[in-house]
Amino acid sequence: MSVRMERNSNSEHKGIFISVLFMLFISLGLMLCANSTQAAEDKEELLMATTTSTDNTGLLDYLMPAFTAQTGIDIRWTATGTGKALKLGENCDVDVLLVHAPQAEIDFVKKGFGKDRRQIMYNDFVLIGPPGDPASIQGKKVRQAMKALRSSNSIFVSRGDNSGTNKKEKTLWQLAGVPIPEKETWYRQSGQGMLATINVAAELNGYTLADRGTYIKYESVAAGKPVLFILVEGDDVLLNQYSIITINPKHCTNVKYDMAQTLSAWMANNEAQKLIEEFKLLGKQLFTPNADQE
């Protein structure tokens, strides 16, 4: 102790310690300044909330650079379930939404949170499950398939996050005339995004409802060795419509409504629609464009 006492009475060391600390803070301060000026110089930016399927599949990474190149608008997006995306819009945290829950979207616009809603593209939902198909739903109509799932006690993994897919799944249980499961031991709510939920279902050897785009992405990640297969598809109720909604500037004065409009119009134009059509994984098309041409 006494030895160190002598050392620390040496003010030279103290000086070094303090100046190192001082330099640390100065450099941090400089970083901060550099940071904020950089932010100020940023291009115009537009913030979008979107569903996990458009992001997980890579569609936005593929599509948005073309939008930025043509309009100079720097677009950023946060991928979450449609339920939370709508909430972010309602709270004025984003400028525009790309989501897929038509009924909830119409209500959103009715309540005055959203201004214009434009259909952009669709794909379809598919029921996927393990190869043995223990609930024998393969080839059934979707209503019968849901009933069979309900009575078979095979594991079904639900998004459970109020996303567009989750809303659709609840509708399907209702259409089949069975109560929506909640605490049943075979019913597992993952609370995660679409691709994550497919992976949970694969681990549990269970069934789940997925949009075709994300399923193809899953096939491509699994590199030709997918654990789950499409068992039920091609019913009208399985249509999955994606729409873009601008946030109402009357509800949120801070939103960049003009830029949001630009994006909405761009997504519907011929070129973007063609890009969507050409977006493929494993040679399969993920989304079918269907915007109304103006």
Next chain:
Amino acid sequence: MDFIQEGFIQAIKLLVNRDPSTYSAISATLRSSTLAMAASLLLGIPMGYILGYFDFRLKKHIRIIVNTLLSLPTVFIGLVIYALLTRNGPFGEAGLLFTIPGIAIGQTILSLPIVIALTATAVEGADRNLRITLMSLGANRKQIAASTLWEVRLGILAAAVTATGRVLTEVGISLMIGGNIKWHTRTITTAIALETSKGEFGMGIALGLVLLLIALTINVSLVGLRRRI
């Protein structure tokens, strides 16, 4: 199991090929955690010092509160900060949601109790005889306080290292406040969460190794600093 091996190879590839999205995530991680650590050290060291050095009423109570805050869950911090930063919230005008400084605010709240608690413990643990010895040598109160601070410098360094580790590795705040926006607020940890949920385990492992490498670099340079002082 293949993906662990694959992850190692991929980690090296990402770093060597200067993969832009990886470097963007590294940059986001470093910027938010540097801001957070600067703020929490600036605020936390003086607070912890006062808490450990002086005797005052309610000292024990404050100590209990600080220690409790060590258990703050990151998702809860994320939620509270979201409520404050959302456009309709009290600080909505600042436009900090989905930005790096927004993440840094949350991380500061995460690391502040660590810095305060560990600094206070270091100060309390400083040799009691030190004060008496200094007094007998005729030091005034200012000199005693300064010497105590000097004496506990390694304790403070340990507090900084611990808090840095916590800030670098948290996911909840970055995800909720940052929104995991590619090229902007996607940090290494939120990128790992995303890659894992996509089933791209190799990529997740690679990013985890990159984060560990950063931690190693920081700690090696701190060892250097420790030798000098």
